[in-house]
Amino acid sequence: MELYGYWRSSASYRARIALNYKQLDYNYIPVHLIKEGGEQHKQAYRQLNPNGLVPTLVNGPVILHQSLAIIEYLEETHPKPSLLPGNAQKRGAIRAIALDIASELQPLINLRVQQYLVRELDADDNAKQAWLAHWFKQSFTALERNLEEVSGQYCVGDDFSLADVCLVPQVYSAERFGIALEDYPLIRTIYQRLLELPWVAAAHPSKQPDAES
Amino acid sequence: MELYGYWRSSASYRARIALNYKQLDYNYIPVHLIKEGGEQHKQAYRQLNPNGLVPTLVNGPVILHQSLAIIEYLEETHPKPSLLPGNAQKRGAIRAIALDIASELQPLINLRVQQYLVRELDADDNAKQAWLAHWFKQSFTALERNLEEVSGQYCVGDDFSLADVCLVPQVYSAERFGIALEDYPLIRTIYQRLLELPWVAAAHPSKQPDAES
Numbered sequence: 414m415e416l417y418g419y420w421r422s423s424a425s426y427r428a429r430i431a432l433n434y435k436q437l438d439y440n441y442i443p444v445h446l447i448k449e450g451g452e453q454h455k456q457a458y459r460q461l462n463p464n465g466l467v468p469t470l471v472n473g474p475v476i477l478h479q480s481l482a483i484i485e486y487l488e489e490t491h492p493k494p495s496l497l498p499g500n501a502q503k504r505g506a507i508r509a510i511a512l513d514i515a516s517e518l519q520p521l522i523n524l525r526v527q528q529y530l531v532r533e534l535d536a537d538d539n540a541k542q543a544w545l546a547h548w549f550k551q552s553f554t555a556l557e558r559n560l561e562e563v564s565g566q567y568c569v570g571d572d573f574s575l576a577d578v579c580l581v582p583q584v585y586s587a588e589r590f591g592i593a594l595e596d597y598p599l600i601r602t603i604y605q606r607l608l609e610l611p612w613v614a615a616a617h618p619s620k621q622p623d624a625e626s
Numbered sequence: 627m628e629l630y631g632y633w634r635s636s637a638s639y640r641a642r643i644a645l646n647y648k649q650l651d652y653n654y655i656p657v658h659l660i661k662e663g664g665e666q667h668k669q670a671y672r673q674l675n676p677n678g679l680v681p682t683l684v685n686g687p688v689i690l691h692q693s694l695a696i697i698e699y700l701e702e703t704h705p706k707p708s709l710l711p712g713n714a715q716k717r718g719a720i721r722a723i724a725l726d727i728a729s730e731l732q733p734l735i736n737l738r739v740q741q742y743l744v745r746e747l748d749a750d751d752n753a754k755q756a757w758l759a760h761w762f763k764q765s766f767t768a769l770e771r772n773l774e775e776v777s778g779q780y781c782v783g784d785d786f787s788l789a790d791v792c793l794v795p796q797v798y799s800a801e802r803f804g805i806a807l808e809d810y811p812l813i814r815t816i817y818q819r820l821l822e823l824p825w826v827a828a829a830h831p832s833k834q835p836d837a838e839s
Contacts, residue, residue: 463768463769463772466730474715478726479725481721481725481729482718482721482724482725485717485718486715486717486721489717490714501688501703502688502699504698504699504702505688505690505695505696505698505699506690508694508698509692509695511695512692512728513677513691513692515729516692516694516732516733517679519729520729520733520734521734521739526734529760530747533756534747534753534757536747540747543746544742544746547742547746551677551738552677555676555677558672
């Protein structure tokens with residue numbers, strides 16, 4: 414399998430954690446999101462991924478984009494160990510957290526949106542930082558409340574799951590953007606616990622071949 | 627089952643189509659997103675849905691938010707007729723389109739983001755319209771190209787699927803926001819075909835008890 418990604422992209426980070434957890438070998442092919450206006454916009458890459466976003470997974474004839482679609486595909490083709498453990502109710506709770514992060518928070522803070530704010534809406538550094546802080550606060554406040562109900566050792570009970578796969582890169586982004594985390598003790602505690610797991614540690618942006626200092 | 631939703635919310639619209647397709651009876655409980663600052667922010671509703679977003683599905687002890695998590699739950703508990711037909715590759719293509727819409731486009735154009743643009747970034751009507759037009763163009767251009775590869779009668783081949791469930795409300799939103807669709811012939815053709823299906827027609831915002839003229 415080949416994973417096209419970018420070291421600091423949170424969606425790429427999710428895919429790496431999932432592949433590692435399932436002990437699947439893959440070639441990591443870096444797509445530089447910034448250099449020369451962004452390699453993701455080049456024709457060759459757009460043929461793999463019409464959105465010009467990362468990651469993309471290639472597995473023989475299968476070409477898949479969207480990190481959660483990639484991970485559901487891996488779950489169906491390599492079910493053990495499972496990233497969606499438990500019954501339908503528990504799997505629902507896991508997917509809800511994954512989507513709270515991937516469908517509510519991350520789309521608002523990603524690179525292309527930040528670029529639009531500066532380019533088209535004249536956002537200065539303060540306005541951009543306020544935007545990031547606002548959406549992190551909205552999402553993390555709700556997530557912390559949700560975790561009070563459903564978490565155990567990890568986001569949903571005591572089993573590692575897709576919810577944890579999504580949490581780690583989002584807290585990494587929060588730290589990168591200077592978002593204060595003291596109001597979210599469960600998020601912080603679970604994040605620290607997750608970072609110790611070998612399949613999570615190996616997926617860290619700083620460990621990737623395209624990492625920059 | 628009870629579905630908390632709002633007639634014009636595209637995520638609620640998705641859930642209604644899925645419930646109808648699977649012929650599941652449900653009580654529809656309107657949550658008015660605008661009246662009195664938004665019923666979704668009230669304490670009673672936040673206990674069901676920590677994000678203060680719609681929809682929420684309640685099925686006995688199961689309380690679920692996030693439309694795609696709700697639909698995956700319905701798929702697992704009521705697998706026939708399937709919204710994820712086919713093998714893992716096809717299901718991947720279906721989920722990728724669903725997420726292109728639900729995780730890339732919709733989060734950028736929803737009510738709370740439009741409110742933030744106006745309130746915090748002084749966006750006037752032109753700037754707000756340019757924002758909407760930009761993200762629709764980004765997503766629909768990529769989706770149209772993707773559909774050239776994977777569509778048949780419907781978004782992915784000739785089977786109705788989760789991809790179609792997500793397409794209908796998004797094109798409805800595009801029309802509502804005055805987005806021109808002439809550059810997207812496949813999106814338009816498939817959308818028109820989908821509107822004829824009885825389980826789609828019954829889910830239309832105008833048919834809901836909380837619809838306003």
